[in-house]
Amino acid sequence: MDPARRLGPAQIDVVAQLGVSTVLLGGIYALVSVGLTLIFGIMRVVNFAHGEFLMLGMYVAFWAYTLLALDPYVVLFVSIPLFFGIGVLTYVLVMRGVIHASHNVQIFTTVGLSTALQNAALVAWTGDYRTVRPWHSAVVIRALGMAFNLSQVVAFAIAVALTLVLFAFMKWTHTGRVMRATAQDHDAATLMGIDTDKVYRLTFAIGIACVGAAGVLVSPLYAAYPTAGLQFVLLAYVVVVLGGLGDMLGAMLGSLIVAAVEVVGSYFFGVAWKEVFYFVLFIAVLVLRPAGLFGQRGAETLGV
Amino acid sequence: MPLRVVATVTLAFVLVAGALLDTVHGQAGEYKIGVLEPLTGPLAGEGKRHLEGYEIVRDMINERGGVMGKKLVFAVADAPDPTAAASEANRLITREGVRIITGTFSSRLCGAASEAAARHNVIYWETSCVDPRFNKRGLTNVFRTEIDGTGFGWYNVEFIAKHLAPRFNLKPNQLKIAFLSEDSSYGQGVTESARQRAKQEFGMQEVAMEYYSFTSINDFTPIIAKFKQLNPDVVHHIGYTNDAPLFWRQAREQNFLFKALVHAGATGYGSSDFGRALGNDANGVFALLEPGPGFRLEALRPEGQRIEREFREAVQKRTGSYPFGAHQLAGGGLWLLKVVLDKAKSDDLDKFRDAVMSLDLPVGSVINGWGVKFAENGQNANERVQHYMLQWQNGQLVTVWPEEFTTNRAKWIPLGAWDQRK
Helix, strand or coil: CCHHHCCCHHHHHHHHHHHHHHHHHHHHHHHHHHHHHHHHHHHCCCCCCHHHHHHHHHHHHHHHHHHHCCCHHHHHHHHHHHHHHHHHHHHHHHHHHHCCCCHHHHHHHHHHHHHHHHHHHHHHHCCCCECCCCHHHHCEEEECCEEEEHHHHHHHHHHHHHHHHHHHHHHHCHHHHHHHHHHHCHHHHHHCCCCHHHHHHHHHHHHHHHHHHHHHHHCCCCCECCCCCHHHHHHHHHHHHHHCCCCHHHHHHHHHHHHHHHHHHHHHHCHHHHHHHHHHHHHHHHHHCCCCCCCCCCHHHCCC | CCHHHHHHHHHHHHHHHHHHHHHHHCCCCEEEEEEEECCCCCCHHHHHHHHHHHHHHHHHHHHCCCECCEEEEEEEEECCCHHHHHHHHHHHHHCCCCCEEEECCCHHHHHHHHHHHHHCCCEEEECCCCCHHHHCCCCCCEEECCCCHHHHHHHHHHHHHHHHHHHCCCCHHHCEEEEEEECCHHHHHHHHHHHHHHHHCCCCEEEEEEEECCCCCCCCHHHHHHHHHHCCCEEEEECCCCHHHHHHHHHHHCCCCCCEEEEECCCHHHCHHHHHHHHHHHCCCEEEECCCCCECHHHCCHHHHHHHHHHHHHHHHHHCCCCCHHHHHHHHHHHHHHHHHHHHCCCCHHHHHHHHHHCCECCCCCHHHCCECECCCCEECCCCCCCEEEEEECCEEEEEECHHHECCCCCCCCCCCHHHCC
């Protein structure tokens, strides 16, 4: 029998390690997805350029580390306002023009933006793979037969914190309520005196700030290159659909589910199967629970 | 006949002959070939390095009289994906009027580009892709100077069975080997040929075989957990540039201990990006490549020594460093094109083909210490395209095998604990 499938006392370590891998990988996916679910949920815009902002975040961390010897965790504080600004600028220059256009136009626009950003990065920084090696990327914590990479643990902790902050912001602040109201009924919100353009601008900027921060946080773990965003963006869509559009906690849980499917599927069936498994899950959710596993019934058609 | 007439006729003859000779050596006119490389898109970094290798050897060729008495010039085209490779090959042929195309770095591109060339009966001279299917399509216009992927697998298993196994004090059939590979035609070509030879010729015990897509792999820990239980002696991993550092870093984190890791090709473990990503943690990894530092020029034949030395000096002058794999494949391949054209004196496909088939140079004769003997399908013989095992040693990939070609020796056999490889 394949020793990998034999579960005995000696395999408890393996199960524990798979659990740890799931949680840590889920943290990375949540980081990448949380901004996407916000933009998708409130603006109903499918942002295909989301991965490219992640890539830009990774490059910001790389250059800050290489030229100024700044640790990514220091860069994080700079990158959040920086990417907030990039988000505002992108909204004003690109997204505002297509926000009321059909979904097809929005898709063409964001795919165009994605390709433009990839090639701009290629021209500016070549196709080389760039890595950041701060001290914490090589630190491994070992406990109870499991191993944790310190950079990954930090990324997970920040993912959880970011999710909770955004969740609280959406639920309990006035601005959050205004954003949800705009998502639920754009016309009624306008009639109530809400400046929806301002809401969309803020939403887009927060979403891009989140993914920019994610780029900085994953830079010690994955190489930066012009198409690095593609590695994660497809997954982020699966997560957003699983969790329900615009649902922060749903995105966190969705990330953990996708990571679990990937880790367990890779161990028992082989890593070639992982995309089969989570896209089957993706299709099943779309067919059986179109609002997502944790989403409100009917929410999927709001405002469309 | 008056002496004056004789003198005049002689003088006229000397002048005409001189002018003719001058035409030959003075490169009257230019000869243009098409060069296809991915210069944008995900493969651009390597593609640009290949182009640099071509340009260096083009200048060397022109300093030595060009090709067919003309100055060699390039019509360069960008081929980021297979569709562009085919349409740009068409454009080079129909608009630029080239009769020979060379390229294309990637196994993703060479098939599409060479088929386009075949439709126009234009010579396709591949210097770097390794897809084994390239020469198995019955096309008479395609030639490849580099070995195919099966050659990579052949050399890797040769190294494992004849060099590593004795140093582990094991017989080849006692070796447990785990195969891990990205799933493009490159990874599959190398891996399948290695698996076959390892099993049939040496009876090695294959304990695992895992393929994955390098564009979407984010975590190797489940694979590492599985491999740890299977306890292989050797991990045969064909990886690309983002996944190879990820596997190695996570193997270290998980304290996965094995005796050796063997790779083939200029991507992944064979790329300078791997060393930059891991520093001294890279120590001990093997990658099958063209010759690197430590390579003994004296091991080559005299004519091979001369051209290899001149090539290295030209690369050093242009880039300030030792040639990278991309320079060596592109440069070595283009030099062979010159050798063929010197012999064929024509770009007519039949005459060109006859010249290719008549070449028979032993190992050590040309750039990279290669030899030449093409088969009817247009493939240079794998055993003539001598390859070398390089090992990461303190931030540098150095040549370690075959030992007669190098002054360096392979270290860390078997690989000890992760923090002991210094």
